[in-house]
Amino acid sequence: MKQGLLFPGQGxxxxxxGRELAKRFPAxxxxxxxxxxxLGMSLSDVAWEGPPEVLTATENAQPALYVHSLAAYRxxxxxxxxxxxxxxxxxxxxxxxxxxxxxxxxxxxxAVRLRGELMARAxxxxxxxxxxxxxxxxxxxxxxxxSAASAGMTVVPANLNAPGQVVVSGDLRAIEWIxxxxxxxGAKRVVPLxxxxxxxxxxxxxxxxxxxxxxxxxxxxxxxxxxxxxxxAEPAEEPGRIRELLVRQLTAPVRWIxxxxxxxxxxxxxxxxxxxxxxxxxxxxxxxxxxxxxSLGTPESIDQMExxx
Numbered sequence: 203m204k205q206g207l208l209f210p211g212q213g214x215x216x217x218x219x220g221r222e223l224a225k226r227f228p229a230x231x232x233x234x235x236x237x238x239x240x241l242g243m244s245l246s247d248v249a250w251e252g253p254p255e256v257l258t259a260t261e262n263a264q265p266a267l268y269v270h271s272l273a274a275y276r277x278x279x280x281x282x283x284x285x286x287x288x289x290x291x292x293x294x295x296x297x298x299x300x301x302x303x304x305x306x307x308x309x310x311x312x313a314v315r316l317r318g319e320l321m322a323r324a325x326x327x328x329x330x331x332x333x334x335x336x337x338x339x340x341x342x343x344x345x346x347x348x349s350a351a352s353a354g355m356t357v358v359p360a361n362l363n364a365p366g367q368v369v370v371s372g373d374l375r376a377i378e379w380i381x382x383x384x385x386x387x388g389a390k391r392v393v394p395l396x397x398x399x400x401x402x403x404x405x406x407x408x409x410x411x412x413x414x415x416x417x418x419x420x421x422x423x424x425x426x427x428x429x430x431x432x433x434x435a436e437p438a439e440e441p442g443r444i445r446e447l448l449v450r451q452l453t454a455p456v457r458w459i460x461x462x463x464x465x466x467x468x469x470x471x472x473x474x475x476x477x478x479x480x481x482x483x484x485x486x487x488x489x490x491x492x493x494x495x496x497s498l499g500t501p502e503s504i505d506q507m508e509x510x511x
Contacts, residue, residue, distance in 0.1 A: 203283055240307075267297065286427070288465075328399075334361075335369070336391040356373045357376035371405075432458070
């Protein structure tokens with residue numbers, strides 16, 4: 203059965219993530235140890251002990267997610283079977299490239315840590331936030347964003363997560379305005395997200411420029427299996443193209459519905475979410491109806507996977 207690998211993004215982190223996995227599986231423990239050595243800090247302590255406000259900081263959450271996802275992948279990769287394609291939600295796309303061998307674990311981790319630092323810095327310079335709009339279609343949300351832009355505000359559709367679930371991103375005034383307007387025109391709910399900046403919006407432009415320079419100094423290879431880009435919802439294979447798309451991803455929307463659809467076209471028969479939580483498995487109930495998705499981030503979930511084989 204051909205697998206589709208899914209890697210979660212920021213928001214899936216929680217204190218204790220990966221601790222039991224590392225206790226149980228040597229491959230996971232070695233992954234966290236390698237991460238600590240690479241960064242010259244105890245990222246494992248941050249992931250396992252917190253406190254929550256330290257783990258949630260963008261510069262820590264992103265590398266912690268990358269490490270947990272790749273630790274889980276290293277534990278199960280021999281049991282998964284052939285991989286038809288992979289994709290990751292925002293930060294998760296960088297984890298997907300780590301799994302595909304596009305870059306070394308250490309190079310990818312350093313890039314992820316820098317990405318988090320740059321995004322946090324951009325948020326300090328241009329304060330912004332994000333909110334999930336539930337129950338409106340994309341065209342209605344795009345119209346609201348255009349109206350906000352006409353009034354001098356910055357807000358864009360940032361995460362196209364599932365039918366009826368779009369996350370908007372922008373400056374603080376714009377998110378407050380669009381939250382009110384979305385309810386007025388029929389949104390079922392508007393949920394503020396606990397993020398420190400307006401990710402996947404023009405406010406991330408300064409971060410993208412510095413990230414571009416850093417990736418020029420990073421060694422890339424052709425991925426071992428297709429990795430679908432958030433920006434284009436198509437796989438990218440050529441290293442220069444992958445670099446370009448990872449930079450553009452900081453300011454472009456995450457086209458997640460299309461990414462999952464493209465993976466199915468590439469032959470995916472079952473999905474595996476690798477890392478903490480079950481966010482992507484939940485979205486797949488709408489994005490990939492009728493296709494099984496397993497979430498593999500804990501020893502218990504891996505045991506269940508083994509018993510189902």
